[in-house]
Amino acid sequence: MTTLIPLAVLxxxxxxxxxxxxxxxxxxxxxxxxxxxxxxxxxxxxALGCLCLWIVILPLYLTCRRQAG
Incomplete structure:
Protein backbone atom coordinates (compact mmCIF):
# COMPACT_ATOMS: atom_id res chain seq x y z
CA MET A 1 0.00 0.00 0.00
CA THR A 2 2.83 2.42 0.77
CA THR A 3 4.24 2.03 -2.75
CA LEU A 4 0.85 2.59 -4.38
CA ILE A 5 0.41 6.12 -3.02
CA PRO A 6 3.61 7.56 -4.54
CA LEU A 7 2.85 5.71 -7.79
CA ALA A 8 -0.66 7.21 -7.86
CA VAL A 9 0.76 10.69 -7.24
CA LEU A 10 3.32 10.20 -10.02
CA ALA A 47 4.62 14.04 -19.80
CA LEU A 48 7.45 11.67 -20.70
CA GLY A 49 9.98 13.95 -19.04
CA CYS A 50 7.78 14.15 -15.96
CA LEU A 51 7.48 10.36 -15.90
CA CYS A 52 11.25 9.86 -16.11
CA LEU A 53 12.51 12.79 -14.00
CA TRP A 54 9.49 13.86 -11.98
CA ILE A 55 11.45 15.67 -9.27
CA VAL A 56 13.07 17.95 -11.88
CA ILE A 57 10.54 18.26 -14.69
CA LEU A 58 7.36 18.90 -12.68
CA PRO A 59 8.73 22.06 -10.99
CA LEU A 60 10.20 23.13 -14.34
CA TYR A 61 6.80 22.66 -15.99
CA LEU A 62 5.06 24.68 -13.30
CA THR A 63 7.59 27.49 -13.68
CA CYS A 64 7.36 27.56 -17.49
CA ARG A 65 3.56 27.31 -17.29
CA ARG A 66 3.40 30.41 -15.13
CA GLN A 67 5.67 32.30 -17.56
CA ALA A 68 3.59 31.21 -20.57
CA GLY A 69 0.58 32.98 -19.12
Missing part, protein backbone atom coordinates in the same frame (compact mmCIF):
# COMPACT_ATOMS: atom_id res chain seq x y z
CA UNK A 11 0.82 8.92 -12.57
CA UNK A 12 -1.78 11.51 -11.59
CA UNK A 13 0.65 14.38 -12.00
CA UNK A 14 1.92 13.00 -15.33
CA UNK A 15 -1.68 12.80 -16.57
CA UNK A 16 -2.39 16.34 -15.39
CA UNK A 17 0.77 17.68 -17.06
CA UNK A 18 -0.22 16.01 -20.35
CA UNK A 19 -3.79 17.32 -20.25
CA UNK A 20 -2.76 20.82 -19.21
CA UNK A 21 0.00 21.07 -21.82
CA UNK A 22 -2.38 19.80 -24.52
CA UNK A 23 -5.07 22.33 -23.57
CA UNK A 24 -2.57 25.19 -23.55
CA UNK A 25 -1.21 24.17 -26.96
CA UNK A 26 -4.75 24.12 -28.40
CA UNK A 27 -5.35 27.63 -27.02
CA UNK A 28 -2.16 28.87 -28.68
CA UNK A 29 -0.09 29.36 -25.51
CA UNK A 30 2.12 26.28 -25.35
CA UNK A 31 4.42 25.69 -22.41
CA UNK A 32 7.96 25.82 -23.78
CA UNK A 33 11.45 25.22 -22.38
CA UNK A 34 14.75 25.04 -24.22
CA UNK A 35 18.32 24.68 -22.94
CA UNK A 36 21.01 23.59 -25.37
CA UNK A 37 19.82 20.48 -27.18
CA UNK A 38 16.95 19.88 -24.73
CA UNK A 39 13.59 21.16 -25.91
CA UNK A 40 10.30 20.60 -24.14
CA UNK A 41 7.39 21.99 -26.11
CA UNK A 42 4.87 19.23 -26.81
CA UNK A 43 2.49 17.70 -24.27
CA UNK A 44 3.88 14.20 -24.80
CA UNK A 45 7.44 15.43 -24.25
CA UNK A 46 6.48 17.15 -21.01
Missing amino acids: LGSVGWVYQDASARARRGTPVYFSAGWIELSKAATW
Whole structure:
Protein backbone atom coordinates (compact mmCIF):
# COMPACT_ATOMS: atom_id res chain seq x y z
CA MET A 1 0.00 0.00 0.00
CA THR A 2 2.83 2.42 0.77
CA THR A 3 4.24 2.03 -2.75
CA LEU A 4 0.85 2.59 -4.38
CA ILE A 5 0.41 6.12 -3.02
CA PRO A 6 3.61 7.56 -4.54
CA LEU A 7 2.85 5.71 -7.79
CA ALA A 8 -0.66 7.21 -7.86
CA VAL A 9 0.76 10.69 -7.24
CA LEU A 10 3.32 10.20 -10.02
CA LEU A 11 0.82 8.92 -12.57
CA GLY A 12 -1.78 11.51 -11.59
CA SER A 13 0.65 14.38 -12.00
CA VAL A 14 1.92 13.00 -15.33
CA GLY A 15 -1.68 12.80 -16.57
CA TRP A 16 -2.39 16.34 -15.39
CA VAL A 17 0.77 17.68 -17.06
CA TYR A 18 -0.22 16.01 -20.35
CA GLN A 19 -3.79 17.32 -20.25
CA ASP A 20 -2.76 20.82 -19.21
CA ALA A 21 0.00 21.07 -21.82
CA SER A 22 -2.38 19.80 -24.52
CA ALA A 23 -5.07 22.33 -23.57
CA ARG A 24 -2.57 25.19 -23.55
CA ALA A 25 -1.21 24.17 -26.96
CA ARG A 26 -4.75 24.12 -28.40
CA ARG A 27 -5.35 27.63 -27.02
CA GLY A 28 -2.16 28.87 -28.68
CA THR A 29 -0.09 29.36 -25.51
CA PRO A 30 2.12 26.28 -25.35
CA VAL A 31 4.42 25.69 -22.41
CA TYR A 32 7.96 25.82 -23.78
CA PHE A 33 11.45 25.22 -22.38
CA SER A 34 14.75 25.04 -24.22
CA ALA A 35 18.32 24.68 -22.94
CA GLY A 36 21.01 23.59 -25.37
CA TRP A 37 19.82 20.48 -27.18
CA ILE A 38 16.95 19.88 -24.73
CA GLU A 39 13.59 21.16 -25.91
CA LEU A 40 10.30 20.60 -24.14
CA SER A 41 7.39 21.99 -26.11
CA LYS A 42 4.87 19.23 -26.81
CA ALA A 43 2.49 17.70 -24.27
CA ALA A 44 3.88 14.20 -24.80
CA THR A 45 7.44 15.43 -24.25
CA TRP A 46 6.48 17.15 -21.01
CA ALA A 47 4.62 14.04 -19.80
CA LEU A 48 7.45 11.67 -20.70
CA GLY A 49 9.98 13.95 -19.04
CA CYS A 50 7.78 14.15 -15.96
CA LEU A 51 7.48 10.36 -15.90
CA CYS A 52 11.25 9.86 -16.11
CA LEU A 53 12.51 12.79 -14.00
CA TRP A 54 9.49 13.86 -11.98
CA ILE A 55 11.45 15.67 -9.27
CA VAL A 56 13.07 17.95 -11.88
CA ILE A 57 10.54 18.26 -14.69
CA LEU A 58 7.36 18.90 -12.68
CA PRO A 59 8.73 22.06 -10.99
CA LEU A 60 10.20 23.13 -14.34
CA TYR A 61 6.80 22.66 -15.99
CA LEU A 62 5.06 24.68 -13.30
CA THR A 63 7.59 27.49 -13.68
CA CYS A 64 7.36 27.56 -17.49
CA ARG A 65 3.56 27.31 -17.29
CA ARG A 66 3.40 30.41 -15.13
CA GLN A 67 5.67 32.30 -17.56
CA ALA A 68 3.59 31.21 -20.57
CA GLY A 69 0.58 32.98 -19.12
